[in-house]
Amino acid sequence: MTHEAHSNGSSEGGFIIPSKAILSPDDLETWKQSPTYQSMVDYVAQLNSTDQILCLFQNVQSILKLLEQVEAIAQDTPPVNNDASRFGNPAFKAFYDKVQEVGEFEIYRTGYLMWLNKALPSLHSSIPHISQAAVPEISLYLQECWGNRARIDYGSGMEFNFLCWLFCLEKLGVLSTEDHSALVLRVFWKYLNVMRYLQKTYWLEPAGSHGVWGLDDYHFLPFLWGSGQLVGHPHLRPKSIHNAEVIEEFSQHYMYFACIQFINSVKTASLRWHSPMLDDISGVKTWDKVNSGMIKMYNAEVLGKLPVAQHFLFGSIIKRPDGIQASTEGTTNDPHWGHAHAGVGAVGQSHSGWGDCCGIPVPSAFAAAEAEKRGNRPGGAPLSGTGIRPLDLGSQAEQKVIHRPFLGNTHANRNICVALSYRICCCRRSDWNLGAGGYLQKESTTPAPPGPPEKSWISGNALDMPQSHLWLKFTDWAKRYGDITHVRVHTNHIVLLSSYDAVVDLFDKRGSIYSHRSERVMMAMMGWQHVMSSEPYGDRWRAYRRQANSGFNKKAVVKYQDGQTRDVHVFLQRLLSDSENFISQIKWLAGSIIMRTTYGYKVLETNDPHITIADDALASLEFTGVAGNYIVDSYPFLRHLPTWLPGMNFKKQAEEWSKYPARMAQEPFDWTKQQMRTGQAVPSFLSGLLEQNKDGPSGEDVIKWTSASMYSAGAHTTVGTISNFLLAMILYPDVLRKAREEVDRVVGTERLPLISDRADLPYIESVLLETLRWYPVAPLAIPHRILQDDEYRGYRIPAGSTLISNIYAITRDERIYPDPENFIPERFDANQPGPSPPNPRDFVFGIGRRICPGNHIADASVWLAIANLVATMDISKACDSNGVPIEPVPERCSGFVCQLRPFPCSIKPRSEKAVH
Numbered sequence: 001m002t003h004e005a006h007s008n009g010s011s012e013g014g015f016i017i018p019s020k021a022i023l024s025p026d027d028l029e030t031w032k033q034s035p036t037y038q039s040m041v042d043y044v045a046q047l048n049s050t051d052q053i054l055c056l057f058q059n060v061q062s063i064l065k066l067l068e069q070v071e072a073i074a075q076d077t078p079p080v081n082n083d084a085s086r087f088g089n090p091a092f093k094a095f096y097d098k099v100q101e102v103g104e105f106e107i108y109r110t111g112y113l114m115w116l117n118k119a120l121p122s123l124h125s126s127i128p129h130i131s132q133a134a135v136p137e138i139s140l141y142l143q144e145c146w147g148n149r150a151r152i153d154y155g156s157g158m159e160f161n162f163l164c165w166l167f168c169l170e171k172l173g174v175l176s177t178e179d180h181s182a183l184v185l186r187v188f189w190k191y192l193n194v195m196r197y198l199q200k201t202y203w204l205e206p207a208g209s210h211g212v213w214g215l216d217d218y219h220f221l222p223f224l225w226g227s228g229q230l231v232g233h234p235h236l237r238p239k240s241i242h243n244a245e246v247i248e249e250f251s252q253h254y255m256y257f258a259c260i261q262f263i264n265s266v267k268t269a270s271l272r273w274h275s276p277m278l279d280d281i282s283g284v285k286t287w288d289k290v291n292s293g294m295i296k297m298y299n300a301e302v303l304g305k306l307p308v309a310q311h312f313l314f315g316s317i318i319k320r321p322d323g324i325q326a327s328t329e330g331t332t333n334d335p336h337w338g339h340a341h342a343g344v345g346a347v348g349q350s351h352s353g354w355g356d357c358c359g360i361p362v363p364s365a366f367a368a369a370e371a372e373k374r375g376n377r378p379g380g381a382p383l384s385g386t387g388i389r390p391l392d393l394g395s396q397a398e399q400k401v402i403h404r405p406f407l408g409n410t411h412a413n414r415n416i417c418v419a420l421s422y423r424i425c426c427c428r429r430s431d432w433n434l435g436a437g438g439y440l441q442k443e444s445t446t447p448a449p450p451g452p453p454e455k456s457w458i459s460g461n462a463l464d465m466p467q468s469h470l471w472l473k474f475t476d477w478a479k480r481y482g483d484i485t486h487v488r489v490h491t492n493h494i495v496l497l498s499s500y501d502a503v504v505d506l507f508d509k510r511g512s513i514y515s516h517r518s519e520r521v522m523m524a525m526m527g528w529q530h531v532m533s534s535e536p537y538g539d540r541w542r543a544y545r546r547q548a549n550s551g552f553n554k555k556a557v558v559k560y561q562d563g564q565t566r567d568v569h570v571f572l573q574r575l576l577s578d579s580e581n582f583i584s585q586i587k588w589l590a591g592s593i594i595m596r597t598t599y600g601y602k603v604l605e606t607n608d609p610h611i612t613i614a615d616d617a618l619a620s621l622e623f624t625g626v627a628g629n630y631i632v633d634s635y636p637f638l639r640h641l642p643t644w645l646p647g648m649n650f651k652k653q654a655e656e657w658s659k660y661p662a663r664m665a666q667e668p669f670d671w672t673k674q675q676m677r678t679g680q681a682v683p684s685f686l687s688g689l690l691e692q693n694k695d696g697p698s699g700e701d702v703i704k705w706t707s708a709s710m711y712s713a714g715a716h717t718t719v720g721t722i723s724n725f726l727l728a729m730i731l732y733p734d735v736l737r738k739a740r741e742e743v744d745r746v747v748g749t750e751r752l753p754l755i756s757d758r759a760d761l762p763y764i765e766s767v768l769l770e771t772l773r774w775y776p777v778a779p780l781a782i783p784h785r786i787l788q789d790d791e792y793r794g795y796r797i798p799a800g801s802t803l804i805s806n807i808y809a810i811t812r813d814e815r816i817y818p819d820p821e822n823f824i825p826e827r828f829d830a831n832q833p834g835p836s837p838p839n840p841r842d843f844v845f846g847i848g849r850r851i852c853p854g855n856h857i858a859d860a861s862v863w864l865a866i867a868n869l870v871a872t873m874d875i876s877k878a879c880d881s882n883g884v885p886i887e888p889v890p891e892r893c894s895g896f897v898c899q900l901r902p903f904p905c906s907i908k909p910r911s912e913k914a915v916h
Contacts, residue, residue: 015137018313021324028306034321036314041299043167044221046177047184048228048295059174060182062127067190069123070146071197073098079201088152092202096149099123130174137315138172141165144313146195147204154199155207156220156302157311162191163221168317184225189255192222196262219259223278224298226256227291238282238290249637446796449486449495452477460488468894471779471808474498478809484795490634492518494783494802498809500816500838503847506792507784507805511848516785518802521639522630525654526620527661532709532853533782540702547706548853551685557857559683560597561755564857567592568864569752572872579907583723583900586865587615590718591711593861598710599668600675600684610668614711617660621712621896665708685710714858716897720777721862723900725767728774728823729875730888730905735825739767739870740910749913753867755860764867766825768859771866772840774823779808779898781846807843878904 022031031037077098079089102123123142124135145162147154166183169175175183198204199218206218230236240246241260251261263275284290302308314320455463464487466473477485478498485496497503506514516537520528528534532548535541550556571589575582591611592603603611630650632638643651675681676690686707693699729736742763747753758765784803791797812820816837817827827837845855852858869875877885891901 014316015131015134016315017136018140018315018318019326020311021314021320021326022306022309022312025306027324028304028309030323031309031312031321032304036319036321037303040163040167040303040318043170044163044224044298045295047180048225048291058128059169060179060187063169063187064190065126066123067187067194069102070099071194073102074194074198074201079203088205089202090152092147092152092198092204093149095198095202096146099146100143127169127174130169131172134168134172134317137317138165138168140313140315141168145191146198147202148207151205151207152202153205153207154195154218155308156218157207157308159195159219159221160302160308161313162188164313164318171317185255188221188225192219195219200266220294220298220302222255222259224291224294226254226259227287227294229254230256230287231291233287236287238284238287241278241282245640246637249640446791446794449484449795449797450481451486452481454488459490462489465489469892470894471806471898474780474804474806475809475812478806483809484793490631492634492802493798493800494804495797496804496806498806499813500810500843502792503805503810503843506790506803507848507850510790511850513787513790514784514803515849516787518783518785519633519636521632521636522650522654523621525632525639525651525658527658528621530665530705531661531712532706533713533850537787537849543702544706544709545849545853547689547703548709551688552710552854552857554856557860560593560857561860563596564593564861564864565754567596568861568868571865572868575873575907576909579905581902582726582905582907583719583902586719586722587611587715589722589865590715590861591615593718593857594711594714595668596682596684597857598685598707599672600682600687601668601671610671613660613667614664614715617657617664618712618716620657620660661708664711665704669704669707710854713852714854716899717777718858718861720897720899721771722865724775724777725771725862725866725869726875726905726907727888727890727900727903728771730877732823733876735767735823736870736875738825739763743867743871747871749871749911753864753871755864757867758863761867762829763825764863764870766828767870768863768866769828769840770823770825771862772844773811773817773820775892775898776807776811776840776844777897777899778844779806780896781805781807782850782896784850805843805847810838810843811840872909874906874908874910876906878906 022028074095077091077095079091122135124130124139141161141164145158145165147158166175166187170177170179195218204218236246236250236254241257244264247257247261247264251258260278263278267275281290281293284293314326320326452461452464454460464473474485474496475498477487477496483497483499483502485498487494487496497506517534520534523529523534532541532544535544567589570592571585574585574588578585588603588605588611591608591614595601595603595610601610631647632650638648639651641648669686672681672684672686673690676687681687686703689703689706690700693703695702742761743753746760747757753761753764781804784805786797786799786801786803788799789796797803811817814820826832828839830836841855841859845852845858877888879885886904888903888905890903893899893901
C-alpha cells in the first residue's frame with residue numbers, strides 16, 4: 001500500500017513535499033526580503049565562523065555513515081562505455097535511481113512523488129532522533145544534492161540542496177550548533193569527496209552561475225568556508241595558491257588549498273585560463289577580505305540569482321516566502337531542474353560537450369581533459385564567452401578571527417624561537433586534518449587511548465618529553481595509564497605500545513595496516529629516506545625485503561659462518577693487545593663481519609675509510625632517529641623557510657649531515673663493482689645480487705640501498721649487545737662461572753666454540769637471551785605508522801598515527817620477566833617449571849613484516865662473540881692504583897641505539913693456553 005502526496009501538498013505530521021516557488025524577478029525580490037532567505041544567509045555565516053572543539057557525536061557519525069552508503073552505491077555503479085559523447089556518462093542515471101530507491105522515493109515525470117512502502121533500507125534509517133514523518137520532505141533535498149538526472153550535471157543549486165538538508169536536520173533537532181565544526185570539516189568534506197568521485201566517474205557537466213565556474217566548475221561553499229578557515233593566518237596568503245609546494249603541503253589541512261589541488265589535478269592549463277576568478281582572488285592581500293567577499297558573492301550569485309533561485313525547494317521546514325505561490329511545473333526529470341541555462345534548446349537537443357550555463361560557455365574539467373587528449377575542442381573553436389564579472393572584495397565588517405598559533409618550543413630544540421618571533425599560526429580547524437588523521441580530527445564515541453593531560457593545546461605533550469632517555473618516561477606513563485598510551489607532540493599523534501601482547505597483536509597479526517613508516521622530514525632532508533628501515537611500506541620496500549631475505553635468511557647465512565668465526569678470533573687477539581679500548585675492538589668486529597658478508601670487503605686494522613664514513617653517518621642518526629626531536633617533523637613546511645631565520649638551525653645540520661648516507665651507500669658499492677670488473681671479487685651478498693640483476697640502473701639503486709641498510713641496521717646494535725654482555729659479567733660473576741663450566745664441559749679447552757656447538761650449550765644460549773632482554777639496545781625500536789583507522793581493545797587508533805613499541809617496557813614487565821632489573825639467564829631455561837617467557841628475539845629485532853632481515857647473522861655474530869669470550873677471557877671489575885675494585889656506573893647514550901659509554905673493565909686471558 002502506498003502513500004501519495006502532490007509536490008505542493010501535505011504529507012504526514014504537517015510535513016510537505018518540497019516544491020519550487022521562485023519564478024520571476026518579483027518572486028526573487030520577495031525571497032530576498034523574507035525570513036527564510038535570511039535564515040539561510042545566517043546558517044552559511046554560522047558555519048563559516050564556528051570555532052568550537054570538533055566532536056563527532058552519534059548524530060554526525062550516522063550522517064557520515066549515510067554518505068558512505070551513497071559512496072558505496074556509486075562505487076557499485078561503474079561508468080559505461082560512452083565514446084559517442086564527451087560529457088555526462090549515462091551510468092549516472094543508474095546511480096541516481098539507486099539512491100532514489102534506497103531513499104524510499106520514486107519520482108515520476110507526471111510531477112508526483114510516490115512514497116514507496118517497500119522493505120528497503122532507508123538512507124535516513126540510521127540517523128537517530130529523526131521523525132519518520134519528516135523523511136519524505138527532507139529526502140528530496142538529499143536526493144537532489146547529487147546532480148541532475150536528465151542532464152547529468154551538477155552546480156551550486158545542488159550544493160545548496162545539501163546545505164538545506166543539513167539545515168532541516170538541525171531544525172528537526174537531529175543536529176545542533178555544537179555540531180557546526182563537524183558539519184564543515186567532516187560532513188561537508190565527506191560530501192565534497194563523494195561529489196568529486198561522481199564528477200570524475202560520470203563526467204558531470206557544470207551547471208553553475210557566473211561565479212561558480214570561475215571557481216572550480218561545481219562548488220562554492222568549500223571556497224567560502226575554506227577562506228574562513230584561513231582568516232588571521234599570518235603565514236599563508238591568498239597568493240600562496242600559486243606555489244605548488246605550499247599546495248602539496250597544506251592541502252590536507254586547509255579546505256581552500258585542497259580545492260586548488262583538485263583543480264590542478266584535473267586541469268592542465270594555467271589557473272588564469274580555466275579559473276580566472278580564483279586567479280584574481282589570489283591578488284587580494286588578506287583572507288578576511290577574501291572571506292567577506294566570498295560571502296557577498298554567495299549571497300549575490302547563488303542565493304540571490306534568479307537562474308539558481310528558481311529551482312530552490314520549499315516545504316514546511318524551509319518555508320516558502322509569503323506572497324510567492326508554489327509551482328507545480330517541472331520534476332527532477334526536468335533537464336533544467338536545479339539550475340538555469342540561457343540559450344539552450346529543448347530536451348534532446350544535441351550538446352557540444354561544453355556546458356552553456358547562464359549564457360557562458362563552460363568547459364567541464366573532464367570533458368575538456370578528454371578533448372585535449374584527442375587534440376581538439378568541440379567544434380574546433382577555442383573557449384569564448386562573455387567573460388567573468390569582476391568580484392568586489394571591498395571592505396566589510398571585520399570577520400571573527402579564528403586562528404591559533406601552532407608552533408611551540410620543545411626541550412629537544414630550544415632554538416625554535418621562531419614560534420614566537422614570527423607567530424606562525426593556523427586556524428583551529430587546521431588541527432583537525434580534513435583527511436584521515438589524528439584524534440581531534442576524527443574523534444568519535446570510541447575513545448582514544450588514555451595518556452597524560454596535554455600541557456598546551458598548541459604543542460600537546462611536547463613539554464612533557466624529556467631531553468634524553470625517552471623510554472624511561474614512556475615506561476612511567478605505561479605504569480600510570482596502561483600499556484596503550486596516547487600523547488600528542490604538536491601535530492603528531494603517538495600511540496605507545498608497552499606490552500608484548502599489544503605489539504604482537506598490532507604489528508604482527510595486523511601487519512597489513514601497521515607496517516608503514518612515519519614520515520620523518522628531518523631524516524629525509526639528511527638523505528636517510530632510502531634505507532630499508534625508513535622506506536615506506538610499498539613496492540620498493542618489498543624489493544628491499546626480497547633481496548635481503550635471499551641473502552640473509554636462516555639457511556643462507558650458513559655460508560658466512562667461517563668468515564664470522566675468523567673475525568671473532570681476530571677480535572680476541574685484538575683484545576689481548578688492547579683490552580682497555582674494548583668498545584673500539586667490538587666496533588671493529590661488528591664492522592668487519594658486516595662489510596665482509598655484505599661487500600666481500602676486508603676491514604683495515606685501523607682507520608678504515610668505509611667504516612669511518614658509515615660511523616659518521618650513523619652518528620647523525622643518534623639524535624635525529626628519535627621521534628619528536630625536530631620541530632620540522634611536526635611542521636614540514638618549515639623546511640621551506642630561509643636558513644637565516646631563528647630556529648632554522650636544523651636546516652644547516654641536515655645539509656651538513658646529508659653527505660654521509662649517500663657516501664655510506666655509494667663508496668663500498670662502487671668498490672665491490674670494481675672488484676667484480678677485475679675478477680677479484682670475493683663472494684658476498686652484494687656481488688650475488690649484482691650478478692642476478694636484470695633491471696639495469698633502477699635495480700642497482702635498490703641493491704645499493706639494500707646493502708647499505710645492513711651496516712646501518714646491524715653495526716651499533718651488535719656493539720651495544722656485546723658491551724651489555726661484558727657489563728653483566730662484571731656485575732654477575734656467578735653467571736660467567738656457570739657459563740665457563742658449560743663451555744669447558746662441552747667444548748673443552750683444546751679448541752674454541754663453533755656455531756656447530758650451539759645446540760649443546762643451552763646456558764650460553766640463555767645468557768645471550770638475557771643479554772638481549774636485560775637492556776635492549778634499541779629500547780623504542782623504529783616507529784610504525786597505521787594506514788587506516790583501526791580499533792583495539794576498545795580504543796580508536798586513527799589512520800596516520802605513529803605507533804612506537806616500547807621494547808624497554810616489555811623487558812621490564814614483571815608479569816613475564818620477574819625481577820627484571822637483575823641479570824638472570826635461568827629464566828630462559830626450558831627445564832624451569834611454569835610457562836616460558838617470550839623469547840627476546842621475537843621483539844628486539846623488530847616484529848611482523850618490519851623485522852630486521854639481518855637478524856640471523858647478527859644473532860650468530862653475538863653468540864660466537866659471547867661463547868668465545870667465555871671460553872678465553874676473565875672478565876671482572878677493573879682496579880684502581882691501590883688495587884681496589886672500581887664499581888662500574890653504567891652511562892648509556894640516549895640516541896636511537898642505546899649504547900654503553902666506556903666503563904672500567906678488566907679483560908684478561910683466563911690461562912696461558914687461552915692466549916694461544
